[in-house]
Amino acid sequence: MKPVLFVTNHAPPFRVGAFQTLHERENVHFALIGGGVRHGGGGTQTALPFPTLHPPQRAVARLAASGRYRAVIAGLSGRTALPAAYAGARAGRVPFVLWATIWAHPRTPAHALSYLPLRHIYRNADAIATYGPHVSAYVRTKLPKGPVFEAPQAVDTAFWEAPAEPDRRGDFQLLFAGRPAPEKGFEILQQAADVGTLVVAHDRSPEQLRNLYAGSDVLVVPSLPTRDFLEPWGLVVNEAFHQGVPVIATDAVGAAAGGLVRHEQTGLVVPAGDVRALRAAIHRLKDDAALRRTLGENAKHEVAAYTYDAWAQGMSRALAAC
Structure with a gap:
């Protein structure tokens, strides 16, 4: 053939x-x-x-x-x-x-x-x-x-769901994984993240990144729509979900628009560029460990099909x- x-x-x-x-x-x-x-x-x-x-x-x-x-x-x-x-x-x-x-x-x-x-x-x-x-x-x-x-x-399911050595740097750890570029919404996250420890993972090895997922309470994907960019998916969501880490994503993230990040089921979804909404979502997950655990468990189950x-x-x- x-x-x-x-x-x-x-x-x-x-x-x-x-x-x-x-x-x-x-x-x-x-x-x-x-x-x-x-x-x-x-x-x-x-x-x-x-x-x-x-x-x-x-x-x-x-x-x-x-x-x-x-x-x-x-x-x-x-x-x-x-x-x-x-x-x-x-x-x-x-x-x-x-x-x-x-x-x-x-x-x-x-x-x-x-x-x-x-x-x-x-x-x-x-x-x-x-x-x-x-x-x-x-x-x-x-x-x-x-x-x-x-x-x-x-993503590589076997690698990302494998046991990791948690890299934890605070009592409540927020993770931003990717380039701190304008369309990735990093400046919005900096304004919103007024509690906990914000860790930026850029140019890390896959093993280092997996350890950071394992040590984090939430992955934040605050992408913004621009004239030449709209986040097609965001594979960091899949990676975090394999470690059972819930995600806060904006509605400009493909993984949210495509149904992997579902509001109050596998994570929280907020309007792109809305600092107050993002801050409120961060505070909500900081104050509710049970919700974080439920979202993380649901996320790990959901991503298994991807x-x-x-x-x-x-x-x-x-x-x-x-």
Whole structure:
């Protein structure tokens, strides 16, 4: 059976397990086009457990149309890779699956130029696989002709749920894991966190980060919507949930919009940019240990379904449909 061509930018460490699982199911060759990475954990590992190619973006159309592949999957990475993959699949008369990852189109002049071509691909892809229901809802506003499937965001379950050595630095510990960039809402968190000990985890090893999750009472994900950014998911939520740590997230976080962080069930959800609401949520969890424990237990149970296999199954369903 011919392989599937999957066009994306990188195979960062947090994607390797998912990509390997999909390859084992479908015989996938990954065309890694490179380029800049906005989110943490980017870059491509040198040794990967699946076939890879490293074409320039200008060569993607020819590769997709080559006849060597039974289907083409492409994400939103790169300036020209997506339309090239789509055009190549059409020229080669093979099915095209869009891997959709955004739930709002960026509002910058450069992105405005890409809106109509991307809407055409949404409408005419043979199938679409998304990050979750929030992305699926957005995609359906583009009136796609093909079916839409969800491939849930996942991390390495075995690693993140393994016993850790708690790194605890206060009686009530708040954790911020990620880049303290403006769109991540770090300044809002600094204003809101007037109790407990706020720990910032940036450029930590996975083992160090797992220890910080284990030692923290709450993970806070205070992301903000900007003209060119809306948090697609937030894998730190999955990581914390595997350690049984509840999350306070804003409604601009994909993991909240997508249903993993559910208000008063697996965490607390507050309006993005609302310092008072975020402060109130922090105080609520500080003062209610029983609620923290219940949320953490629910979170660990809920995230168990978010696995590499579940992601690969979602992608496989999209391939099977076309």
